[in-house]
Amino acid sequence: MLDSLRSTFIMLGECVKMSLSNILGNRVRSFLTVLGILIGVAAVIALITTVNGFSGSLSSSFSAMGAGTLTVTVTGSDLKSGLSTDDLATLAAMDIVDGVTPSVAMNARVSRGGSYKTGISVSGKNGYYFTRNADLLSRGRAINFTDEDNMTQVCIISTDMVEEFFYGVDPIGENLYIGSIPFMVVGLMTEEGSSNISDLMSGSPDILIPYTTALKLNSANVVTSFTVYLAPGIDSETATDQLEAELDAMFSYEEDCFEIMNMSSIEDTMQNMLNMVSALLAGIASIALIVGGIGIMNMMLTTVTERTTEIGLKKALGALPWQIQAQFLIESFLLSVIGGALGILLGLTLSLILSRVMGTSFVISTFAIVLGAGFSAAVGIIFGWAPARKASKLNPIDALRSA
Amino acid sequence: MSMKLFKRRGSPPSPADPTAQAPDAQSAFFRMEKINKFYQMGEEQAHILKDVDLALERGEYLSVLGPSGSGKSTLMNIIGCLDVANSGRYTLDGQVIEDLGEGELARIRSREIGFIFQNSQLLPRLNAQKNVELPLIYAGVPPKERRRRAREMLERVGLSDRMGHYPNQLSGGQQQRVAIARALVGNPTLLLADEPTGALDQKTGRQVMGLFRELNDEGRTIIMITHDMNIAKNARRVVHIIDGILTEGGGTADA
Ligand SMILES: Nc1ncnc2c1ncn2[C@@H]1O[C@H](COP(=O)(O)OP(=O)(O)O)[C@@H](O)[C@H]1O
Ligand SMILES: [Mg+2]
Numbered sequence: 001m002l003d004s005l006r007s008t009f010i011m012l013g014e015c016v017k018m019s020l021s022n023i024l025g026n027r028v029r030s031f032l033t034v035l036g037i038l039i040g041v042a043a044v045i046a047l048i049t050t051v052n053g054f055s056g057s058l059s060s061s062f063s064a065m066g067a068g069t070l071t072v073t074v075t076g077s078d079l080k081s082g083l084s085t086d087d088l089a090t091l092a093a094m095d096i097v098d099g100v101t102p103s104v105a106m107n108a109r110v111s112r113g114g115s116y117k118t119g120i121s122v123s124g125k126n127g128y129y130f131t132r133n134a135d136l137l138s139r140g141r142a143i144n145f146t147d148e149d150n151m152t153q154v155c156i157i158s159t160d161m162v163e164e165f166f167y168g169v170d171p172i173g174e175n176l177y178i179g180s181i182p183f184m185v186v187g188l189m190t191e192e193g194s195s196n197i198s199d200l201m202s203g204s205p206d207i208l209i210p211y212t213t214a215l216k217l218n219s220a221n222v223v224t225s226f227t228v229y230l231a232p233g234i235d236s237e238t239a240t241d242q243l244e245a246e247l248d249a250m251f252s253y254e255e256d257c258f259e260i261m262n263m264s265s266i267e268d269t270m271q272n273m274l275n276m277v278s279a280l281l282a283g284i285a286s287i288a289l290i291v292g293g294i295g296i297m298n299m300m301l302t303t304v305t306e307r308t309t310e311i312g313l314k315k316a317l318g319a320l321p322w323q324i325q326a327q328f329l330i331e332s333f334l335l336s337v338i339g340g341a342l343g344i345l346l347g348l349t350l351s352l353i354l355s356r357v358m359g360t361s362f363v364i365s366t367f368a369i370v371l372g373a374g375f376s377a378a379v380g381i382i383f384g385w386a387p388a389r390k391a392s393k394l395n396p397i398d399a400l401r402s403a
Numbered sequence: 404m405s406m407k408l409f410k411r412r413g414s415p416p417s418p419a420d421p422t423a424q425a426p427d428a429q430s431a432f433f434r435m436e437k438i439n440k441f442y443q444m445g446e447e448q449a450h451i452l453k454d455v456d457l458a459l460e461r462g463e464y465l466s467v468l469g470p471s472g473s474g475k476s477t478l479m480n481i482i483g484c485l486d487v488a489n490s491g492r493y494t495l496d497g498q499v500i501e502d503l504g505e506g507e508l509a510r511i512r513s514r515e516i517g518f519i520f521q522n523s524q525l526l527p528r529l530n531a532q533k534n535v536e537l538p539l540i541y542a543g544v545p546p547k548e549r550r551r552r553a554r555e556m557l558e559r560v561g562l563s564d565r566m567g568h569y570p571n572q573l574s575g576g577q578q579q580r581v582a583i584a585r586a587l588v589g590n591p592t593l594l595l596a597d598e599p600t601g602a603l604d605q606k607t608g609r610q611v612m613g614l615f616r617e618l619n620d621e622g623r624t625i626i627m628i629t630h631d632m633n634i635a636k637n638a639r640r641v642v643h644i645i646d647g648i649l650t651e652g653g654g655t656a657d658a
Contacts, residue, residue, distance in 0.1 A: 007543020014540045025528060313524050316485055317538040318513025318589070320506055396485045400520070 011323055012330070019331035022303075023338065033299040034339025036292025037379060041340045041372040043285035045347025046354065048368035051278035053351070053360040055271055062267040070236065070243060071261040074224040077254040082222025085212070087250055091228065092128075094246060096239045098231045101129035102223040104214035110207065111177045112165040120161075122178060123205035124214025132229055140172050140187030147210040156187040156208040176207075181217065183209060236262050289375055292339065293383035300332045300387035304394075311391050312399025325392035332384025333377065340376025344369055431494075432624070433459035433482075433593065438491035440477055440647075451477045452488070453647040459626070461592070464619040466627045466638035467649075474647040475628045476597055482626060483516050483595050484508045496592055513542050517586030519596035523578040525570040525585075531557060532566040535585045542589060556584035560614060576607030583614060587623075594618065596627045600634055612637040 023030045074082050083091075083102075092100045104124030110117050130142035137156065147154055155176060162171055166185075175182040189208070215221060230239050240262050251257040304311070311324055348364065355362035440452035451474045459465060469475050480486040481493065484500055487508075493500040496515055503511065512518075525534045535553040544552070557566050560580040570578055579599060586594055596615070600608035616637065619625050627638055635641050641652040 004543070006545075010543050010545055011540060021528060309524070310526060313520075313526070314537070314541065315509065316483070316512060316518050317541060317585070318509055319541040320509045323541055397480050400485075400524070 012326060015323075015327040015330045016334070018327065019334050022331060023335055029299075030335060030338075033295055034292070034335055034342070036288060036295040037336050037339035037376050038292070038343040038346065040285055040288030040290075040292050041343025041376055042347035042350060043288060044282050044375070045344055045365075045368045045372050046350040047278055047281050047285060048371070049348065049351035049363070049365050050354050050358075050360070051274060052365050052368075053355045053362055054358070055274050056363065057360040058270060058274070059267060062263060062270075067263060068230045068232075068234075068236070069263060070228045070230065070240060071263075072226055072228065072243070072247070072258055073261070074222075074258045075256065076222075076224065077251055077257050079254075080222075080251055080257075082220070082224040083226070083250070084222055088223060088226065090250075091243070091246060094242065096231055096234045096242055098229045099128040099132065100226055100228050101126055101132070102211045102226040104211045104218060104220075104223060105205065105225065106214065106218055108178045108207075108217075110161070110165075112175070115165060117164060120178075120207060121205045122207045122209060122214065124211030124217075125208050126211050128229075136189055138188050138190045140185070142187060143208065143210050148212055151212045151216055152210060153181060153183045153213060154186045154210065155183040156189060157185055158189045158204070158206040159191055161206050162188060178207065178209070178217065183207075236264050240265075286375070289379055293336070293379040296332055296336055296339075296380065297383035297387060299335070300328060300384055301390070303331070304328065304387050304391045307391075308394060308399045311394050312396040315394070315396035316400060321392040324394075325388045328388035328391045329381065329384050332387065333380035336376045336380025336384070337373070340373055340379075343376065344372045347372065431458045432461045432496060433457075434492075434494045435482075436492045438478075438481065438488045438493060440474070440481065440486075441489050451647050452481070452649075455491070455644075455647075455649045457642065457649060459624060461624055462619070462622050464615070464625045464627075464639040466629055466635040466641050467644055468629055468632065468635040468641055468652065469644035471630055473644045475630070475644055477647075478644065478649075479595060479597050479626070479628050482593075483518060484511045513538060513589060515592045517589060517591035517594045519579070519582050519586045519594065519599045521598040521601040523570075523575075523582035523602075525578055525581055527570050530567050530569050531562060531573065531581045531584075534570070534581055535588050538585060538589045552588050553584070556588045557581070559587070560584045574607070575603050576610055579603060579607070579611055580614065583611070583618075587618070592624060594623050594625045596625065598629055599627060600629070600631070608634065 076082050088100050088102060091097055102124065106122050107119050108122050110120040110122075125143055126148050127143060127145040130136070130144070134142070140156065143154065143156065146152070155178070157171065157176065161176070165171070165176060166174065171185045171188065174185050176185055177183070209217075211223070215223070228239075228243060230236065240260050243260060247258050247260075314324060315321075347368070352362050354360075435455055435457040438452055438455040438457075439450070442449045442451055455478065467475055467478065477486070481488050484495075484503075485508075487501060491501075495511065498511065500508070500511070525531075526537070529537070532550070532553050535556055536549045539549040539552065554563075554566060557563060560583050562577060562580055562584065565573060565577060565581075568577075570581070573581065579602075583599075586596075599615070600611055603611060612634065615625060615627065619639070625638070627634075629635050643650045643652045
């Protein structure tokens with residue numbers, strides 16, 4: 001028993017050697033045969049690795065944009081078109097809330113001296129906003145609660161505005177006209193500007209002013225867009241529910257007056273979409289694997305035909321049918337696995353390049369590698385089975401006669 | 404096993420008299436009785452081997468002589484357990500071949516029979532030594548022993564300096580000697596050769612025949628198939644086959 005097991009292993013070892021010498025003896029042909037598998041595996045690996053890196057970057061930028069915040073957009077009802085300063089104060093007083101920052105956005109014509117520019121995005125903020133986004137300022141001071149209360153005409157401008165209107169001049173202390181009203185520049189934004197999600201969605205603002213001033217400028221008295229910063233340790237789901245209840249009460253329970261955007265649920269949705277897209281693409285890529293498998297099967301059938309005499313001879317020399325079958329199965333298995341290994345290398349290289357180009361992180365996915373290796377091994381066995389079976393069934397007499 | 408094979412077991416029975424094989428029929432090493440083989444050719448059935456009777460003792464050297472198409476290769480395929488007869492009874496070394504399945508036939512080919520083909524049938528991608536090792540691979544012999552036995556056999560056929568050569572680097576005669584070494588390496592009880600000199604010139608053919616004679620002198624049982632009278636007479640006993648009918652011929656002069 002042990003002896004026959006031993007001789008089986010010896011025989012299989014020899015099959016591996018013979019297969020490798022056949023595969024390497026026909027390098028070009030072998031390469032062309034495994035090209036399908038190679039491309040299929042490379043595509044699957046590149047997809048999974050790239051999507052993984054992308055979703056990693058996505059979640060880190062999501063948490064930078066708005067972890068622990070809820071963004072509310074108000075459409076309002078006939079009776080109440082937005083939130084008053086008092087309403088905002090009510091919200092800010094909630095247990096779950098750390099603070100509220102309104103965003104009063106507008107586009108304006110901005111001028112200084114002889115030069116002007118239209119369509120500049122101006123956003124009204126409160127003092128609290130700057131306590132949460134202190135790194136927004138590169139120089140000067142923030143808009144504070146006094147500005148808010150007194151509707152002062154001060155502004156904080158982006159580097160673009162500095163270049164546009166203050167060439168060779170220190171902007172701080174200078175005046176800039178929004179429409180026809182002068183605003184004194186008190187602070188400068190960093191190059192990056194705001195990473196706040198509601199700002200990003202309305203296009204990063206170039207000029208920040210006190211929101212109360214902005215409301216006056218807009219001749220509006222209500223806020224329609226604001227961000228709620230949650231108190232530490234508050235779960236965004238429960239916070240959303242409570243905030244919704246509070247806002248419902250404010251809008252007298254009318255339907256569709258506002259919308260609360262929860263960053264983590266948006267992120268979940270996007271991750272799900274990303275996963276679905278990647279599964280779909282991987283599914284398409286696996287068609288390449290099947291095509292590759294058919295290529296291997298075709299090649300193995302050709303090989304069996306070419307080596308009819310060899311098979312007959314081996315049978316005459318005492319090879320058992322299963323030994324012949326094993327030899328060809330091992331050969332297609334090795335072909336496919338070699339193709340798969342090359343595919344993994346190519347796929348990883350591709351995704352490394354892609355991650356550099358897209359600026360996402362490059363994380364080698366063990367799952368993807370196991371999947372690629374497993375897939376190619378399975379393809380080799382499944383598509384090698386029929387040709388190997390055919391070889392093992394060859395009649396040695398016919399096989400030898402064909403020489 | 405090897406002792407038994409390399410020692411002559413007495414002298415071969417007198418080949419002149421076909422009835423000489425009869426007495427000890429049951430215990431004969433090799434025995435065929437009323438072997439028939441048909442091939443289906445479309446509608447018609449071709450009767451290729453007709454009631455073939457043949458018996459051999461260990462250590463005999465027999466040649467089967469017949470013209471092309473007479474059924475020699477068909478007979479050899481049956482003797483070599485590559486094919487089975489449609490009727491009749493064939494026993495080899497105590498085993499009834501008709502009763503065996505495909506796997507058991509393969510085992511008999513591996514253990515009992517050494518094949519030598521007309522076109523030596525070496526694998527071009529393997530060198531001489533590896534070609535000789537081939538039957539041992541399927542018999543599951545460990546690599547070291549395999550190598551040793553292959554080298555031993557190549558030495559035996561006078562190719563000790565050609566072990567690493569590939570078939571296309573060897574002459575026809577050398578190739579055939581590699582094939583003989585391969586047939587011998589499994590230490591078979593019966594050496595089967597189908598037109599072993601068919602592809603060789605006269606001189607190398609004679610060398611191969613000399614080798615066969617030596618092997619027989621060492622105690623090997625040999626059945627050689629040929630259409631050439633001059634080759635056939637190298638054997639100690641000759642049978643004729645014409646149109647599938649086997650008849651006992653005369654012994655050769657120097658038997
Ligand atoms: N597989 C087969 N199918 C049909 N006819 C066959 C087959 N093999 C051999 N024959 C026929 O059997 C006869 C004997 O063939 P063979 O044994 O090869 O003769 P030899 O070896 O003496 O030349 C020939 O007429 C040949 O055509
Ligand atoms: Mg023939």
